Amino acid sequence: MDAGDDQSLESAANGGRLNEMIAYCGLFCGDCVRYGSTLTESARTLLTELEKRKFSDYVEVKKKFDDAFKDYPIFVDVLKKIVELECKESCRKGGGCSAFDCQIVTCCVEKKQKGCWECEQLVACDKFDFLKSFHGETPKKNCVDLRENGFDDFELRKNSFYLWDEKSE
Ligand code: SF4
Ligand code: SF4
Numbered sequence: 001m002d003a004g005d006d007q008s009l010e011s012a013a014n015g016g017r018l019n020e021m022i023a024y025c026g027l028f029c030g031d032c033v034r035y036g037s038t039l040t041e042s043a044r045t046l047l048t049e050l051e052k053r054k055f056s057d058y059v060e061v062k063k064k065f066d067d068a069f070k071d072y073p074i075f076v077d078v079l080k081k082i083v084e085l086e087c088k089e090s091c092r093k094g095g096g097c098s099a100f101d102c103q104i105v106t107c108c109v110e111k112k113q114k115g116c117w118e119c120e121q122l123v124a125c126d127k128f129d130f131l132k133s134f135h136g137e138t139p140k141k142n143c144v145d146l147r148e149n150g151f152d153d154f155e156l157r158k159n160s161f162y163l164w165d166e167k168s169e
């Protein structure tokens with residue numbers, strides 16, 4: 001899959017330069033907790049520190065006095081999962097987020113499109129459904145915006161990345 005071709009970053013239909021952080025689906029990778037996030041590094045550092053200090057041995061005793069520590073193995077598992085979430089490359093550079101097989105990437109690459117904003121089927125497309133529980137209508141809304149207004153200043157116009165970001169604004 002030729003998703004990381006520098007040529008694809010050049011100007012498209014409505015002017016401006018396509019930022020490599022703009023994914024095929026219209027999401028902005030720079031806003032994702034999985035990409036370049038201090039969260040990953042913090043979880044990794046904490047896991048290393050817990051191991052270095054043999055904290056599990058401490059927990060074996062401590063949990064006799066405080067029930068909360070009985071869940072320590074679950075806590076460690078979640079920390080490991082947070083580390084696993086890490087995306088080392090943006091979608092466009094890496095050919096999809098987190099190496100899962102994304103139908104949107106495949107479809108755009110097959111159609112030789114820089115993103116879904118270039119597609120006439122955008123509004124009716126059901127390939128965005130899996131994104132809804134995290135992102136609501138943001139990907140499609142961003143694509144409509146990109147189609148109408150181009151890439152310039154998109155970072156200032158883009159919609160909230162996560163549904164819960166909307167609530168906190
Ligand atoms: S892999 Fe798919 S869902 Fe993920 S950012 Fe890229 S186009 Fe969007
Ligand atoms: S059909 Fe169009 S809008 Fe849907 S994933 Fe493919 S390129 Fe994107």
